[in-house]
Amino acid sequence: MKYMLLFIKNEEAVLDEADQRAHYAAIDEWFAEIGRDGKIRGGEELQPSNTATTIRFQDGRPLVTDGPFMESKENVAGFVTIDVADLDEAIAIAKKWPPKDQAVEIRPVLSHDAMPHHPAG
């Protein structure tokens, strides 16, 4: 079962250089641990939301606007997809996410194999 972990952080918080080094060292360790068991299916860290561009559709016509979809202090700062047995395992992994000033949203990935229209047997 795949889950996407969305890392949500307060973009107003700024780390000094030493803290930043420790922050990345801890995250590297987390990736190494989860990655060792082959559970990671890719992920990225994102640039701040002030670099975001959002396309909305008005009457079907694309409208390009500056900024994220939702204006908020707290934004998705990165994501990783993991492949694990169940929600409990995903929760256990997310609980170990090192930056304790962030939140982790766990979203199950929709599997098209399990869709009702899929022929059974």
Add this chain to the structure above:
Amino acid sequence: MVSDPTVEAMNAVFRAEVGPMCGSLVRITGDFDLAEDLVQDAVVVALERWPIDGVPERPAAWLLQTARRRAIDRLRRDSTYRAKLQLLTNGWAPDVRSDPDDRLRLIFTCCHPALAREAQVALTLRAVMGMTTSQIAHAFLVSEATMAQRIVRAKRKIVGAHIPYRVPGADELPERLAEVLASLYIVFNEGYLGSGPDVSTSRDLCVDALWLCGLVARMLPEEPEVLALLALMRLHESRRATRFDASGALVLLRDQDRTRWDHAAIAEAGALLEQARRLGRPGAYWLQAAIAACHAEAPTFDDTDWAQILALYGALVRLNPGPVVRLNRAIALEHVAGPVPAMEELDALRAELDGYHLYWATRAELLRRFGRLDEAADADRRAIELTDNPSERALLEARLEPTVIRAIGANSN
């Protein structure tokens, strides 16, 4: 509570049979949503038929057969369930209930922390206790549509997010068990506080909660907080008959007829607490139960061991420093150290508890001790405004009148 013997017999059957049946069907089909729906269907049919036909001799087999027939109807209509029908035909014998852990797995799945508390409570009552959506909605004073939606959403999440069907491992158990116990205590309190003297519902939530807590205690006999919660429920229950007067007003602890308390239940709770104490450090339920035991074991209100109660509240505040616990501690403090320090504590809590009726009711009591009758009457009025419970209102209104009369007398002198 007055209830029909057939209703009681049916409820006993549901309590005993629905959990194991639902649990084993979840295991066999691997589909929580389907299994739970089938069992619920069977319960609804039973509620229609049994009052007319009587409770069948082998109710478990009857429920299973009915669920099975329903399953076949449903599976015929829906081709995606065909593979599951195969599983049901093969694995679904009357002796299906072979794994005693099924029911525990079911409880932990229903009370998973990824589900909202109110959904945990509703799912547990439906899947484990065999309550219908309508009964649960009635008990929690929401519409049946709202409750149905809450249950559907929760089940969709269990399936969609792949919430596992298992008893958590030792490292997770304390946290996960706390979720289960919190849900059970909500069920109990809903029955205990929500019911007035005249309310007769078809299910007594206190009985259900006690039964379920007893079951968890049997399945996890080494967990002290389960035993402590069971003791706490028994202690509340032991005084239940004396909580209302003939007119339906709430009777305060001090005025209750202690000879009518259930002393066998009190002794049993004491033994449970002792057993829990030997198993581990006192937790929040243990402390609350120990406080309730101090009250229950005092032969008269004046014999209450307030110093002990104050010490227990002190420990509880350290564990759980919420304002309501501090309010209760302040009441004990009044009995040990007098009204002045108690009032200081109440003043400190005012901002946090401004919207809580028991804060104002407690404040009114204290103000009467100081002879500040006008303020006492105002505090009681505020408490009345803040509660919807008719029995509590009756008590508050009954004491407001003499306070006002005394206040008028005092003011005119």
